[in-house]
Amino acid sequence: MSGNIDILHEQGRGKSFSDEIRILCGVNISTCLQCRTCASVCPFYEAMGHAPHTLFRKIQYGLRQDVLTSSAIWICVGCNTCASQCPAGIDIVAVMDVLRQLALETNMPIPEEDILNFHREVLHSIERYGRTHKLEIMLRYKIKSGHLLADLDTGMIMLAKRKLDLRPSRVHAVNEIKRLFKKTWQET
Amino acid sequence: MTDRAASDMIDFSYFPGCSMATTSKECSLSLIQACKYLGLNLIELDDWNCCGSSSAHCLDIQLGFELSVRNLTLAPANRPLVVMCPSCFRNLRQAKHHLAASRKLQESVARRYDNLVAGKLDIIHFLSVVGQMDMEKLQEKAVWSLHKIKIAPYYGCMLAGPPPFKPQQGDSFCIERMLEAFGARIVLWPNIRWCCGTFLTASKPDVARDAVNQIMESAVASGADCLVTACAMCQINLEMRCTLEKKIPVLHFSEILAIAMGADEEQWNTWFRYHLVDPRPLFAKLEAAS
Numbered sequence: 001m002s003g004n005i006d007i008l009h010e011q012g013r014g015k016s017f018s019d020e021i022r023i024l025c026g027v028n029i030s031t032c033l034q035c036r037t038c039a040s041v042c043p044f045y046e047a048m049g050h051a052p053h054t055l056f057r058k059i060q061y062g063l064r065q066d067v068l069t070s071s072a073i074w075i076c077v078g079c080n081t082c083a084s085q086c087p088a089g090i091d092i093v094a095v096m097d098v099l100r101q102l103a104l105e106t107n108m109p110i111p112e113e114d115i116l117n118f119h120r121e122v123l124h125s126i127e128r129y130g131r132t133h134k135l136e137i138m139l140r141y142k143i144k145s146g147h148l149l150a151d152l153d154t155g156m157i158m159l160a161k162r163k164l165d166l167r168p169s170r171v172h173a174v175n176e177i178k179r180l181f182k183k184t185w186q187e188t
Numbered sequence: 189m190t191d192r193a194a195s196d197m198i199d200f201s202y203f204p205g206c207s208m209a210t211t212s213k214e215c216s217l218s219l220i221q222a223c224k225y226l227g228l229n230l231i232e233l234d235d236w237n238c239c240g241s242s243s244a245h246c247l248d249i250q251l252g253f254e255l256s257v258r259n260l261t262l263a264p265a266n267r268p269l270v271v272m273c274p275s276c277f278r279n280l281r282q283a284k285h286h287l288a289a290s291r292k293l294q295e296s297v298a299r300r301y302d303n304l305v306a307g308k309l310d311i312i313h314f315l316s317v318v319g320q321m322d323m324e325k326l327q328e329k330a331v332w333s334l335h336k337i338k339i340a341p342y343y344g345c346m347l348a349g350p351p352p353f354k355p356q357q358g359d360s361f362c363i364e365r366m367l368e369a370f371g372a373r374i375v376l377w378p379n380i381r382w383c384c385g386t387f388l389t390a391s392k393p394d395v396a397r398d399a400v401n402q403i404m405e406s407a408v409a410s411g412a413d414c415l416v417t418a419c420a421m422c423q424i425n426l427e428m429r430c431t432l433e434k435k436i437p438v439l440h441f442s443e444i445l446a447i448a449m450g451a452d453e454e455q456w457n458t459w460f461r462y463h464l465v466d467p468r469p470l471f472a473k474l475e476a477a478s
Contacts, residue, residue, distance in 0.1 A: 025249075043345075043383045046397045074393065076244060079345035079383035091350045097249050104247065118391040122243035127256065130237040134208040141390065151393065154428055158211075162464055163424070169209045171237045182255040 017062045025098045030090040037083035038092060048072040052092045066101040074112035081128040090111070104182055117144050127181050131172025135164040200317070202230035202271040203259060205276035206238050212420035212440070214459035217273055217316065219442040225329065225449035229319070230270060234459070235264045235280045242387045253293075256283035260309060268310040270317060272442070274346030274419045276312045278370070283385040285352055286471040295298060298424040302457035313347060315441060319362035327369040331450035335472055336371035339444075340412035341367065341401070342376060344419035345383040362443060363416055371477070373465040377410035383385045384425040393429065400429040408434050413470055416444050427464040447471065 015023070022028050032053060035152045039051030050072040058067050067073070070108065078093040088094060103110065109118050121141045142148050158164045171177055208216035223230050234257050241403050243254035256279045263269045271277040287293050288307050298304045316327075341363035364374050382403055385396030404426060407415050414437045419421050426438045443459055453471070 043399055044385075044388075044395060047392065050202050068310075074246075075395070076389060077383060078245070079386070080348045080350055081345055081381070081383060083351050084348045086213050086351070089351050090350065093350050097245050098248055101249060112391075114391040115388075116247075118387065119243035122241055123247065123251070126238045126240070126244070131209065132238050132241060134211055138390065157464065158428070159463060162460060164209045165210050166227075167205070170457070176258065177237055177255075180251060180258065181257045 004175065012090075012153045017059050017064050017067075021059065021095060021098055021101075024102075025091075025094045025096045027094050027098075029056045029059055029095060031092060032060075032090060033088055035087060037085050037087060041081050041085050043079065043081060044075055044077065048075045052076075052095075056090075056095075065108070068101060068106065068108045069111060073103065074110065074115045098157070114145050114147075117141055127178060128174075129168040130174045130177040132170045133165075133168035135159075136166075136168065145173045193251070197227050197229035197382065199229045199231060199267045201267055202232050203236055203239075203263075203269055203276060203280065203415075204232060205236075205271070205272045205273040206241070207273050207420040207424075211424055212462075214462040215272065215420045215423070215440040215442055217394050217477050218446045218459050220453060221451055222442050222449060223447065226318075226321070229466055231267075233259060233269075236262060239276045241275060241279075245279070245282075252279065253286055255365075256280050257287065257297055257375045258301075260284060260287075261303045263309055264303075265308045267393075268312050270419070271313055274336050274344060275311065275421060277311070278315045278346050278349055281311050281349070281353065284309065312446060313418075315347070315362050318366055318441075318445065323365050323369040326366065327432040330370050330448050332370075332448050332474045333368045333477040334448055334474075335446070336366065336473070337369055338373045338375055338411055338413045340377050340407040340410055340415045341380060342407070342417040342422065342438075343381050344417060344422040345381055346386075346419055346421070363418065366441075366445065367416065370444075372447035374408075375412045377406050379406050379410065384419075384422045386421055386425070389425050389429055391417070396425060397431055399428050400404070401432055404430045404432055404435060408432070410437055412436060414439055414446045414467060435465050437463060437465045438468065439467055447474075448477075 018030050029092060034053050034057060036053055038053050039045055042051055045051050048071065050070055058151055073096055076096045078096060080093055082090040083090065119139050121137045122132055125137050204216055220230065239259060239429065244255055244472040259280060259281060271280060323330060367374055383399060384403060387401040388437040389396040416439050418441045420440065423438050423440055445454055456471060
């Protein structure tokens with residue numbers, strides 16, 4: 001989207017993008033002061049490309065596609081450093097969760113495919129065993145992402161140090177876990 | 189030191205989480221040892237499941253909630269639930285918070301589980317359990333003095349929690365207070381809560397490496413002999429992703445606690461063999477606490 005600001009237009013239609021977020025997670029981002037505190041404390045600002053305050057400004061302007069196709073919402077690890085300092089007390093991580101979910105539900109292109117693949121492999125493992133089997137997660141992730149040889153040395157050291165178990169730790173009642181899974185995160 | 193009689197022990201439910209069960213076994217082993225010395229009886233939740241880690245709430249908020257809630261329904265209401273992994277702690281506490289705020293969620297959970305105690309359940313990180321103890325008594329019970337070791341306390345980010353959660357009493361300086369009681373020298377350094385990169389270690393290793401190197405570099409510059417952390421994820425990231433030539437060992441909070449309280453060399457060597465940066469030289473010449 002090229003700076004096509006249609007906030008008035010959206011309000012005219014009913015719910016704005018910020019309203020939608022407020023309804024989904026109960027967080028009101030219209031209180032954002034644009035003070036840039038989040039930007040100055042974020043450990044991953046450089047990698048994200050956008051600090052939360054920039055995303056929030058775009059949300060206020062209704063720039064939906066711009067926000068939902070950004071790398072920032074995927075690189076954010078939810079460390080809460082920004083939220084713990086935010087003078088407006090905004091639960092920034094809760095908003096990030098909702099933005100990622102909206103991006104998936106509306107089939108937006110995801111610029112951080114590796115991160116998405118990694119999360120999918122973690123969930124695949126939980127669905128299968130009820131717990132994370134880290135060796136299998138890393139192998140499946142590496143096959144899917146094509147980075148098969150990257151980090152091989154680290155992986156070997158982890159195996160040698162017995163930090164990666166060959167067999168998974170399992171939940172007995174794994175059927176209970178399978179029932180909790182919905183289809184939303186799975187690949188179509 | 190001998191173990192206390194079972195009748196003196198205080199019961200806690202215990203949620204280990206996947207890291208304790210697999211990649212950070214040394215953290216779990218030393219925690220169990222430390223609890224024996226402290227008179228705490230950890231009763232593992234029967235058939236617990238993964239809390240969803242970062243991935244569940246990143247892709248599917250509802251799934252993250254459901255995975256955490258199943259664990260809460262496994263816990264009896266009459267004793268607190270102790271969690272060691274800060275990320276699990278955050279997820280379980282968040283699920284309890286969401287449940288408390290929504291009658292609809294309560295009804296949905298009550299239809300599917302017999303034991304809906306989440307509203308009354310006290311969920312506590314092990315660091316806070318220690319933080320609420322009388323440090324003078326801890327000092328009296330110490331077997332080894334740590335006065336020759338300079339330590340950089342490292343909390344990591346996950347204990348901070350989102351805005352609905354205020355820091356728990358005694359949390360902010362808990363590691364420092366404990367280390368001080370054991371005579372350790374504590375260094376001042378800037379990155380005590382700086383995020384290590386968590387899951388980016390797998391999918392964006394360069395970003396995690398930069399974060400980890402920044403943390404390690406400043407800890408080394410402060411003159412510390414080792415870092416002591418409350419987070420198993422931070423521990424493994426700091427060891428695995430650091431590319432600096434000069435590295436210092438990263439110890440779990442539970443390891444240093446169990447050592448000071450009386451673990452012997454044979455015990456700590458079974459934990460240290462899982463470390464990528466060998467901490468053994470640090471403890472080669474420990475002196476008895478006076």
